[in-house]
Amino acid sequence: MSETINLKLKVWRQKNTSAKGRFEIYDMPGVSTHMSFLEMMDVLNDKLIRGGQEPVAFDHDCREGICGMCSMFINGRAHGPLRGTTACQLHMRHFQDGETITIEPWRANAFPVIRDLVVDRSAFDKIIQAGGFVSVNTGNAPDANSIPVEKHKAEESFDAAACIGCGACVASCKNSSAMLFLSAKVSQLALLPQGDPERKVRVLKMVQAHDEAGFGSCTNIGACEAKCPKNISIAHIARLNKEYLRASLARD
Amino acid sequence: MIHALKMFYTTVGRKMIMALTGLFLVTFLIEHLYGNLLLYKLDGGVAFNEYSEFLVSSLFIRVVEIALFAGFLIHIIDGIYLTLYNRRARKIRYEVEHVSGLGTWFSRNMGLTGAVIFFFLVVHLKSFFVPYRIFHTDTSLAYEVASAFRSNWYAALYVVSMVILGSHLNHGFQSAFHSLGFNNIKYMKPMKTLGTLFALIMMIGFASFPIMFYFDIFGVGTDILGH
Numbered sequence: 435m436s437e438t439i440n441l442k443l444k445v446w447r448q449k450n451t452s453a454k455g456r457f458e459i460y461d462m463p464g465v466s467t468h469m470s471f472l473e474m475m476d477v478l479n480d481k482l483i484r485g486g487q488e489p490v491a492f493d494h495d496c497r498e499g500i501c502g503m504c505s506m507f508i509n510g511r512a513h514g515p516l517r518g519t520t521a522c523q524l525h526m527r528h529f530q531d532g533e534t535i536t537i538e539p540w541r542a543n544a545f546p547v548i549r550d551l552v553v554d555r556s557a558f559d560k561i562i563q564a565g566g567f568v569s570v571n572t573g574n575a576p577d578a579n580s581i582p583v584e585k586h587k588a589e590e591s592f593d594a595a596a597c598i599g600c601g602a603c604v605a606s607c608k609n610s611s612a613m614l615f616l617s618a619k620v621s622q623l624a625l626l627p628q629g630d631p632e633r634k635v636r637v638l639k640m641v642q643a644h645d646e647a648g649f650g651s652c653t654n655i656g657a658c659e660a661k662c663p664k665n666i667s668i669a670h671i672a673r674l675n676k677e678y679l680r681a682s683l684a685r686d
Numbered sequence: 687m688i689h690a691l692k693m694f695y696t697t698v699g700r701k702m703i704m705a706l707t708g709l710f711l712v713t714f715l716i717e718h719l720y721g722n723l724l725l726y727k728l729d730g731g732v733a734f735n736e737y738s739e740f741l742v743s744s745l746f747i748r749v750v751e752i753a754l755f756a757g758f759l760i761h762i763i764d765g766i767y768l769t770l771y772n773r774r775a776r777k778i779r780y781e782v783e784h785v786s787g788l789g790t791w792f793s794r795n796m797g798l799t800g801a802v803i804f805f806f807l808v809v810h811l812k813s814f815f816v817p818y819r820i821f822h823t824d825t826s827l828a829y830e831v832a833s834a835f836r837s838n839w840y841a842a843l844y845v846v847s848m849v850i851l852g853s854h855l856n857h858g859f860q861s862a863f864h865s866l867g868f869n870n871i872k873y874m875k876p877m878k879t880l881g882t883l884f885a886l887i888m889m890i891g892f893a894s895f896p897i898m899f900y901f902d903i904f905g906v907g908t909d910i911l912g913h
């Protein structure tokens with residue numbers, strides 16, 4: 435495999451939320467196959483700045499697949515062609531010489547474009563604020579392991595806690611539903627004794643916040659799970675549904 | 687009670703309505719298949735006709751019938767509502783979108799397969815239910831069925847519709863349990879297999895009638911029609 439490839443990038447450009455966006459085509463000759471996708475974007479932006487043009491705005495932070503900031507719909511897939519990968523962890527060796535790569539922002543009414551590839555994901559914050567927390571008493575720190583948690587529950591809860599809030603689930607969902615994100619938090623806390631005090635209120639409030647943000651309804655397709663960089667299972671959505679049913683039927 | 691009913695306004699609750707009504711329609715399908723199998727008794731259609739006369743005359747069945755129509759109506763209205771609601775949640779669509787491998791074709795096309803089933807239902811009710819149940823025609827229902835399936839296009843319409851019904855159920859059956867929270871990591875794969883198995887049984891079961899009567903296999907058609 436050659437060390438460099440020549441690419442054409444078709445990138446969504448949009449000045450601000452209300453502006454009408456359009457695709458721009460950029461030639462990218464000699465892209466190193468060792469670069470990450472974001473490094474390739476850096477090279478593009480460097481070229482644009484030197485040419486006196488506006489760089490492409492895109493979200494990024496950790497660049498090691500743990501913060502969830504990078505959000506790009508690459509060639510028709512959230513975070514690009516691979517499974518279990520964020521855009522920052524995607525490398526250029528997965529692309530062919532001469533390929534045109536289309537790069538779009540996440541598309542969902544609940545995620546309005548701020549600029550170019552940057553979308554506003556504060557709807558996720560609102561969902562978490564509605565109930566994605568536990569009450570902890572102040573005072574002395576409790577003894578370690580004073581609250582026993584069964585191993586399989588701890589593990590399943592931890593799997594759900596791996597969510598980095600990237601929004602790829604929403605971006606990939608035919609219904610723009612945030613059910614995988616929402617269920618990851620509800621399921622994580624429902625599995626632990628620490629989550630018990632707010633258990634009922636949490637699920638009701640979080641579902642309400644989800645709906646108010648304008649996300650769609652889940653139809654159990656599973657595209658979210660397939661494109662989630664943390665491979666979070668839609669089994670958590672089943673648990674969310676159960677939690678919701680229980681909380682709704684409760685007398686208080 | 688009011689508090690509990692409020693749950694049906696949310697995206698999660700709306701989906702549960704789909705699941706509850708869908709599973710209710712599934713029980714009807716099972717019963718319907720059982721009734722149809724009486725056509726294979728080779729008794730000149732006697733058992734099937736007796737059964738259908740019982741359905742028309744029973745008061746209990748009148749009540750069930752109302753529930754059934756309500757079930758269909760709610761399922762269809764909520765289905766259309768959710769399909770449109772979900773479509774509108776993404777006003778600006780992607781320029782390039784590759785969905786292969788991201789969930790099944792069946793799961794992405796529930797609205798489409800549902801619409802085909804609806805079209806089929808209209809034709810189906812018009813040929814059998816309306817004349818027999820509303821106007822009480824003189825010919826026996828077994829006779830009507832056996833002669834209807836001698837028509838090319840009619841038999842073909844039925845077979846195609848049953849394949850579509852199978853597609854709807856292939857996703858719908860397991861999805862309904864998922865929506866109601868009766869699923870977990872361990873059961874997910876077996877539930878999918880069970881759903882496919884159920885969909886295949888329903889598809890093959892119902893599609894067998896137009897095929898058996900069209901080709902007069904085992905003389906099922908001659909047995910009823912006499913020719």
Ligand code: HEM
Nearest residue numbers: 653704705708711712765796797800801804858861862865
């Ligand atoms: C005998 C007839 C039918 C049966 C047994 C049936 C069964 C089901 C089941 C079990 C589900 C799954 C519910 C869930 O995922 O929670 C479902 C979903 C659905 N059905 Fe039906 N259905 C039938 C007819 C129809 C008709 C006539 C329509 C529309 C005109 C329709 C439209 C839909 C839609 C839009 C969904 C939702 C898809 C989704 O949420 O993934 N169905 N159906």
Ligand code: SF4
Nearest residue numbers: 597598600601603662
């Ligand atoms: S569930 Fe997965 S895809 Fe969705 S926000 Fe969390 S990490 Fe991203």
Ligand code: FES
Nearest residue numbers: 497501502504522
């Ligand atoms: S930049 Fe942090 S996950 Fe990609």
